[in-house]
Amino acid sequence: MDSTIIIEKGVFIVIIFAITMLMAMYSTLAERKIAAWLQDRIGPNRAGKGGILQPLADGLKLFSKEEFLPDTPNKFLFVVGPAISMSVALMTSAVIPWGDKLHLFGRDIVLQATDIDVAILYVFGVLSVGVYGIMIGGWASNNKFSLMSAMRAASQMISYEIAMGLSIIALLMMEGTLSLREISANQSGMHWNVFYQPIGFIIFLVCSFAETNRTPFDLAECEAELIGGYHTEYSSMRMGFYLFAEYASMFISSTILSVLYFGGYNYPGMEWATQNWGVNPANIIGIVVLFIKICFFIFFFMWVRWTIPRFRYDQLMRLGWKILIPLAIANILVTAVVMLLLQ
Amino acid sequence: MSIETISLSGRKKEVSNKKMSFLESLYLVAIVKGLFITIKHLFTRKVTIKYPEQVRPMSPVYRGQHMLMRDEEGRERCTACGLCALSCPAEAITMKAEERKPDEKHLYREEKYASIYEINMLRCIFCGLCEEACPKQAIYLTTSKKIVKANYERDEFIYGKDKLVMPLEQALNNTKLKTAN
Ligand code: SF4
Ligand code: SF4
Numbered sequence: 001m002d003s004t005i006i007i008e009k010g011v012f013i014v015i016i017f018a019i020t021m022l023m024a025m026y027s028t029l030a031e032r033k034i035a036a037w038l039q040d041r042i043g044p045n046r047a048g049k050g051g052i053l054q055p056l057a058d059g060l061k062l063f064s065k066e067e068f069l070p071d072t073p074n075k076f077l078f079v080v081g082p083a084i085s086m087s088v089a090l091m092t093s094a095v096i097p098w099g100d101k102l103h104l105f106g107r108d109i110v111l112q113a114t115d116i117d118v119a120i121l122y123v124f125g126v127l128s129v130g131v132y133g134i135m136i137g138g139w140a141s142n143n144k145f146s147l148m149s150a151m152r153a154a155s156q157m158i159s160y161e162i163a164m165g166l167s168i169i170a171l172l173m174m175e176g177t178l179s180l181r182e183i184s185a186n187q188s189g190m191h192w193n194v195f196y197q198p199i200g201f202i203i204f205l206v207c208s209f210a211e212t213n214r215t216p217f218d219l220a221e222c223e224a225e226l227i228g229g230y231h232t233e234y235s236s237m238r239m240g241f242y243l244f245a246e247y248a249s250m251f252i253s254s255t256i257l258s259v260l261y262f263g264g265y266n267y268p269g270m271e272w273a274t275q276n277w278g279v280n281p282a283n284i285i286g287i288v289v290l291f292i293k294i295c296f297f298i299f300f301f302m303w304v305r306w307t308i309p310r311f312r313y314d315q316l317m318r319l320g321w322k323i324l325i326p327l328a329i330a331n332i333l334v335t336a337v338v339m340l341l342l343q
Numbered sequence: 344m345s346i347e348t349i350s351l352s353g354r355k356k357e358v359s360n361k362k363m364s365f366l367e368s369l370y371l372v373a374i375v376k377g378l379f380i381t382i383k384h385l386f387t388r389k390v391t392i393k394y395p396e397q398v399r400p401m402s403p404v405y406r407g408q409h410m411l412m413r414d415e416e417g418r419e420r421c422t423a424c425g426l427c428a429l430s431c432p433a434e435a436i437t438m439k440a441e442e443r444k445p446d447e448k449h450l451y452r453e454e455k456y457a458s459i460y461e462i463n464m465l466r467c468i469f470c471g472l473c474e475e476a477c478p479k480q481a482i483y484l485t486t487s488k489k490i491v492k493a494n495y496e497r498d499e500f501i502y503g504k505d506k507l508v509m510p511l512e513q514a515l516n517n518t519k520l521k522t523a524n
Contacts, residue, residue: 038381042391202371307381308374323369 004107013113016093024247025055027298031247034302062240070233074140081137082234082241088130089248095119096255097181099265099287102280111265111287112181119180120172123256124165127211130249131157134213134220137242138230149229152313153220156210159320160217164207166328167200170335171260184264189271192263199331201261203324208253210320213246215305219313254297258290265290406469406484408491409462411507413514414452415521420481421460422453427473427482435466436473453479460507464491464500 029044029051036043044051072078099111116122131154138150171193175183187193194201210217221229231242258264265286273282311319348357366372392399401407412420423440441458443451450456471484486509494500 034385037385037389040384040387040390042389042393045393303378303381304374307377318368319370323365 008109009113012109012111013094016098016113017090020090020093020248020251023251023294023298024244025059027247027250028058028243029054030298031302031305034299035306038303038306059240062237065236067238068233068235070142072140072142072233074142077136077140078233079238081133081140082231082238082245083133084136085130085133085245086241086248088126088133089245089252091126092123092249092252093255095122095180096252096259097184097264098290100185100279100283102283110181111283115179115181117177117179120168120178123180124161124168127249128157128161130211130245133242133245134230137234141230141233143233145226145228146230146232149220149222149226149232152222152226153213153230156213156217156219156316156320159317160207160210160324163203163320163324163328164211166325166332167203167207168260170200170328170332171197173332173335173339180259180264184259184266187263188266190263190266190268192261192266194261197261197331197335199327200335203328203331204261205257206319206324208257209301209304210316212249212253212301214250214301216308216311217316218310219316222310250298250301251294254294254301255290257297258293262293401488404485405488406471408464408484408487408489408502409467409473409507410483410487410509411460411504412481412483412486413509413511415514415518416449417511417514417518418450418452419456419508420452420479421457421477422455422479422481423457423460424478426476426478430472430476431467432470432472433466433468435463435468437461437463457504460504462502462507464502465497467491 032054033043033051044054047053047057069075069078094113095116097112097115101111102109134153135150138146138148138153141147171183172178174193174196175186177183177186183193209215213220220226221231223229226232231239234242265283267286267289270282270286273285349355414420423438425438425440428434428436428438437459438457438461439459440455443454443456447456469484473482474484491500491502
């Protein structure tokens with residue numbers, strides 16, 4: 001291990017961190033804009049040109065609000081809750097392959113913070129810690145609505161994690177690896193997994209909605225019944241962290257969806273571009289392509305949010321346990337049979 | 344035909360509570376349909392009116408900010424009779440009368456005029472009764488085509504003659520238009 005690799009990775013991590021933050025920030029604006037457009041409005045357009053500075057204004061507003069601490073015996077946990085949510089949402093990005101590699105300063109720079117060979121397990125592990133942020137926050141708020149919302153979020157996440165895990169197994173059987181880099185590389189030349197695993201993709205997509213607590217699965221924030229949900233008692237930037245974490249995890253979920261099922265940084269004609277234009281341009285296009293895919297999925301998340309209403313709690317549980325899990329298991333079986341037949 | 348199935352409008356739909364099939368219970372088909380409906384709205388014309396820059400045309404009978412009228416020669420019509428203040432259900436109007444000097448004939452139509460005329464826009468309910476009460480057709484709510492603007496200070500809502508009296512140019516313009524017709 002020479003020191004250059006530490007600098008290289010350090011710089012890379014800072015860039016990724018900044019990009020994640022930026023994407024999360026602008027997702028808030030995008031959400032409001034898309035909500036407005038889908039409802040025949042024009043959305044926020046006063047801060048900056050076309051509302052481009054709106055996220056900054058929102059952030060400034062959150063920062064300048066009073067930091068209110070409710071009368072709770074768990075002051076420490078109350079502060080830790082949003083911190084966990086936020087750090088978990090940011091941690092997942094460490095294993096995402098953002099691109100193949102760049103050839104800079106006479107060395108190959110791998111566009112990934114770390115290529116661990118159990119990347120998918122890592123992602124799942126980190127994602128399931130995310131529920132602690134909500135649980136702890138809701139618990140420490142000393143408010144029955146927050147607690148109820150936290151319980152809902154926890155049971156929802158646990159239920160959907162099973163279906164999510166099962167849906168990914170079929171994919172892993174085909175890929176034969178847990179490393180996201182290898183999965184990305186395997187999908188080169190339009191062998192995108194979504195064409196081979198459409199059912200798995202749909203299950204995974206639905207579960208990502210549930211995991212990120214987005215509509216139609218945002219029962220944890222059900223205003224009609226639970227005031228604001230687990231962040232009812234939060235104010236100022238702690239509240240901002242929760243909201244921010246939601247957008248950051250939406251960004252990460254979109255990234256994972258693109259990497260697992262939509263070929264990651266691969267695009268049609270990538271080999272041709274590598275041969276004719278060289279490694280760097282081809283891979284820079286790859287990064288751009290990956291971000292286009294991510295943006296599409298973020299848009300999709302919002303599009304769905306402003307289309308369908310929230311599920312009822314029993315519908316949510318029925319969908320998770322009675323439909324998605326059997327479907328995922330059937331998908332595994334069919335995949336296995338087809339793989340055996342093709343051998 | 345039983346009474347439940349009769350539909351006078353022809354638009355009545357029976358609610359069915361039948362059990363959903365497996366495909367329906369996935370909600371996927373319905374969701375995709377819904378997504379197509381919303382995406383269409385992404386491209387439709389937006390109905391928002393960007394207010395301060397863009398204003399909606401006002402109806403000719405819209406009761407907005409009051410205007411103290413001038414006559415054809417640009418003289419103020421109000422004679423400070425106080426009938427508007429009496430008729431006002433919200434007690435929004437106050438005024439102080441003054442006698443017209445001989446050299447002010449070109450300014451005021453009647454021998455008595457209002458040296459101070461104030462409407463408290465916070466009290467006013469824009470009922471238009473002042474307009475109906477006025478014997479001199481001196482106050483109208485429909486001509487200014489203005490909405491009383493929001494403000495941070497309560498004092499600012501007491502509108503004096505400086506804000507209420509019709510601008511002289513407007514009066515002269517009106518006269519010009521009338522003679523042209
Ligand atoms: S509009 Fe009605 S409330 Fe307002 S000043 Fe005239 S009479 Fe009073
Ligand atoms: S506005 Fe009309 S009613 Fe009111 S004081 Fe003047 S003349 Fe009289």
